[in-house]
Amino acid sequence: MVYEKVVEVLKQHSSLDGLEVTRETTFKDAGIDSLDFVEILMELEESLGIELELEENFENVGELVDFVSAKVK
């Protein structure tokens, strides 16, 4: 569920059309900068009812999914 949500929000904020997302997709490759990333975290907080630390840095989708999944449980 978290994975699907992350992919959905990521696609909304990516500047790239038809982006193929896997766990290995990096935010850099997806055209996501630091402020897009904050917006993604804000939307995940809202839709999943959790609080996330903003100062964490992640390379790729898999790392973010693991981080968020740990908060949801």
Added chain:
Amino acid sequence: MNFQILGTGSYAPEHIVTNDDLSKMVDTSDEWIAERTGIRQRHISVNETTHDMAYQAAMRALDDTGVKPEELDMILCATISSDLASPNVAIMVQKMIGATCPAMDISAACSGFVYTLDVAAGYFARGKAKKMLVLGAERLSKMLDWEDRATCVIFADGAGAVVLGEGESYLSSKLTAKGDDDVIKIPYYVGLSPFFTIPGEKPCINMKGREVFKFAVNAMYNDVQEVLEQSGLTQKDVSYVIPHQANLRIIDAVARRMDIAPEKFYHNIERFGNTSSASIPIALDELNKAGKLKAGDYIVLSAFGGGLTTGACVVRWTK
């Protein structure tokens, strides 16, 4: 009784610093700055103090109204960057324009202008003022670490002013403060006391960009809705939202979440950068002077800043 806005004025230093200029000073680029902030250039003072800029904005606002300096009952200036600890910026403006009324500064960082309008409304409500001059003036360039690429590309100098007269056009307001000295902090120069033992911190703007972004988007989204509700208006009634010009990405993110058309969110950060308490009155002056405002328009002002403070209000334009 509260007030109506009789006229506006603004001033920014002549010297313009472009993103390309900054890319020669720190590791950055026009593309990087523009993408992340919307800023293309900013005005930076070479030989003008905060009160020099405030004076120019005040004169232009008085010219816009025909109100004479001696008619003013109070001068208030929102600022965190007075060049003098005393006298304050408002007193220097009083001296320079030849007014005789009381004058004081109010410190609430980037929310300062909206906070100050709310203070002004109190003077009108108590019948203590018939005409007031309210300013936002900043020389933030003196509070920047010009080697810190995260902040020196954002902040800038300028001043804006409004002349207020008696009226019923200040329809609603909301001020907040959140007791935080971690997300945005600007230490003072520590001073020369031989007795004081706490070591000084660099007297420059420290900011956690991500935290500010999140706080700002949530605060503006909530504040704009709340002041509209208080005044019995809907988002459809709004002619313009004038947000504090902190970062175009913040303005865009707020606009995306609201039912107010994005083009109604006025921005000039491209040309001015973030001038803290001066940003809203400069933007208001631009709209006024460009003839974009008509009598009866509902304008929402919304700001956030260090403190963490927020301030928003609805004003009906009567000019």
